[in-house]
Amino acid sequence: MRVRFFGAAGEVTGSCTLVEAGDVRFLVDCGMFQGGREARAKNLRALDFGFDVRDIDFVLLTHAHIDHSGLLPRLAVLGFRGPIYATPATIDLLAVLLPDSAHIQEKESEWQLRHQHRRGGSERGVVAPLYTVAQAQTTLGLLQPAPYGRTIEPAPGIAVRFHDAGHILGSAWLEVTAAGEGRPRRLVFSGDIGMRDRPVLNDPETIIPSADLLLIESTYGDRLHRPLAETEEEIIAAIGRTRACHGNLVIPSFAVGRTQEIIYILADLVRQGRLEPLKVFVDSPMANEATRITLAHPALLDSETRDLLEWLKAHPNKLKLEFVADVEASRALNDVRSGAIIISASGMCEAGRIKYHLRENLPRSECSVLIAGFQAAGTLGRRLVDGARLVHIFGEPVPVRARIYTVGGLSAHADQAGLLDWIGGVHTPPRHTCVIHGEAGASATFAQAIRDRLGWKDVMLPKPGDSLPL
Numbered sequence: 001m002r003v004r005f006f007g008a009a010g011e012v013t014g015s016c017t018l019v020e021a022g023d024v025r026f027l028v029d030c031g032m033f034q035g036g037r038e039a040r041a042k043n044l045r046a047l048d049f050g051f052d053v054r055d056i057d058f059v060l061l062t063h064a065h066i067d068h069s070g071l072l073p074r075l076a077v078l079g080f081r082g083p084i085y086a087t088p089a090t091i092d093l094l095a096v097l098l099p100d101s102a103h104i105q106e107k108e109s110e111w112q113l114r115h116q117h118r119r120g121g122s123e124r125g126v127v128a129p130l131y132t133v134a135q136a137q138t139t140l141g142l143l144q145p146a147p148y149g150r151t152i153e154p155a156p157g158i159a160v161r162f163h164d165a166g167h168i169l170g171s172a173w174l175e176v177t178a179a180g181e182g183r184p185r186r187l188v189f190s191g192d193i194g195m196r197d198r199p200v201l202n203d204p205e206t207i208i209p210s211a212d213l214l215l216i217e218s219t220y221g222d223r224l225h226r227p228l229a230e231t232e233e234e235i236i237a238a239i240g241r242t243r244a245c246h247g248n249l250v251i252p253s254f255a256v257g258r259t260q261e262i263i264y265i266l267a268d269l270v271r272q273g274r275l276e277p278l279k280v281f282v283d284s285p286m287a288n289e290a291t292r293i294t295l296a297h298p299a300l301l302d303s304e305t306r307d308l309l310e311w312l313k314a315h316p317n318k319l320k321l322e323f324v325a326d327v328e329a330s331r332a333l334n335d336v337r338s339g340a341i342i343i344s345a346s347g348m349c350e351a352g353r354i355k356y357h358l359r360e361n362l363p364r365s366e367c368s369v370l371i372a373g374f375q376a377a378g379t380l381g382r383r384l385v386d387g388a389r390l391v392h393i394f395g396e397p398v399p400v401r402a403r404i405y406t407v408g409g410l411s412a413h414a415d416q417a418g419l420l421d422w423i424g425g426v427h428t429p430p431r432h433t434c435v436i437h438g439e440a441g442a443s444a445t446f447a448q449a450i451r452d453r454l455g456w457k458d459v460m461l462p463k464p465g466d467s468l469p470l
């Protein structure tokens with residue numbers, strides 16, 4: 001048996017691991033590289049993946065995030081005919097996320113083409129989409145449901161079980177047993193692991209099986225998150241100030257996960273009497289879809305969230321949520337001068353309706369912006385966090401007079417303590433451990449923490465292209 005690393009090795013995105021067990025070949029995740037120009041080049045290099053996709057028997061998908069799922073349609077374009085196993089909630093989210101990813105690529109490509117024509121240049125150098133919306137739709141047909149806790153046998157001698165990872169709706173860590181030649185081998189893939197005691201989702205299931213190989217993510221392997229209580233205090237302060245000043249509060253948010261967490265916190269603060277009753281606009285078609293899908297899977301929500309939903313049903317006037325559907329209604333929100341709380345995407349303020357809300361509200365000192373997620377370098381959201389006094393939106397200069405609040409207590413990823421807690425649940429140390437899915441520094445720090453705190457000896461930091469015999 002052999003495990004080969006094609007992405008998220010020494011970096012955070014592009015998750016893709018190939019397992020060869022006897023005659024059977026399968027992938028765990030097939031994600032897109034994300035974050036700037038370098039990522040685009042890597043996605044293009046991954047055009048043919050460096051292996052023959054027609055030899056792949058099946059794919060196991062840990063969760064719907066594009067850095068884990070975004071190249072699945074590319075796999076299909078190159079001749080992979082499935083199946084792709086994922087939890088039912090992941091399948092629902094992919095039906096929204098994959099066509100959206102294709103749509104963004106198509107738009108980007110059209111824009112480049114127009115730009116070249118305007119300059120009288122040739123079409124050479126224009127990057128074609130990795131896949132089209134139609135191809136993304138076709139890929140959805142390859143998905144097969146694998147509910148949590150049920151053992152599936154995607155190929156003779158291979159048994160797989162999906163466990164709740166508590167990261168985003170439907171996220172899973174995987175336990176794979178492969179008979180192969182000789183004695184059976186057990187592999188555990190962490191996917192992305194969520195933070196315990198956070199709103200909306202269940203806590204990650206703790207590891208039970210001992211393994212020949214454990215692959216563990218390390219996105220925040222070198223740090224600890226701030227407590228949720230601080231975030232609540234800051235949200236209360238932002239809403240209080242904005243009300244007193246008769247302005248609006250704008251909250252840029254990731255559509256999947258973060259939007260639902262913020263709605264939970266707002267509702268919970270109202271229930272506790274720490275906030276007055278609220279009216280909140282959710283202005284993002286994808287956030288609306290993601291919220292609908294979340295509510296369609298009540299069994300995946302933690303008991304606190306189910307209680308809160310019951311309370312909201314019994315007290316419909318305490319939190320009025322308005323999901324803004326069409327563009328007209330979204331534009332009408334631009335005319336609201338005071339009292340509106342607007343949650344909108346994208347989370348880093350780079351695209352989508354949030355840009356219109358920022359253009360209207362940033363120049364007004366009575367308004368506030370609450371940044372509740374990680375902002376990558378070079379994004380509009382990052383410039384706001386860094387205290388820019390002037391930004392550009394749609395090519396126009398926009399002065400920043402609104403108060404910017406940054407809250408750091410919300411993260412879909414476990415921090416170092418959370419990750420150690422999760423792998424600490426294993427009975428016997430794995431024979432080998434590979435630390436992946438982190439910036440080089442974070443992964444190295446976390447690998448050392450495993451050696452120091454848990455006393456595990458064989459902890460590795462694989463590089464792209466590395467191959468590990470088992």
Ligand SMILES: [Zn+2]
Pocket residue numbers: 063065068167192
């Ligand atoms: Zn993720």
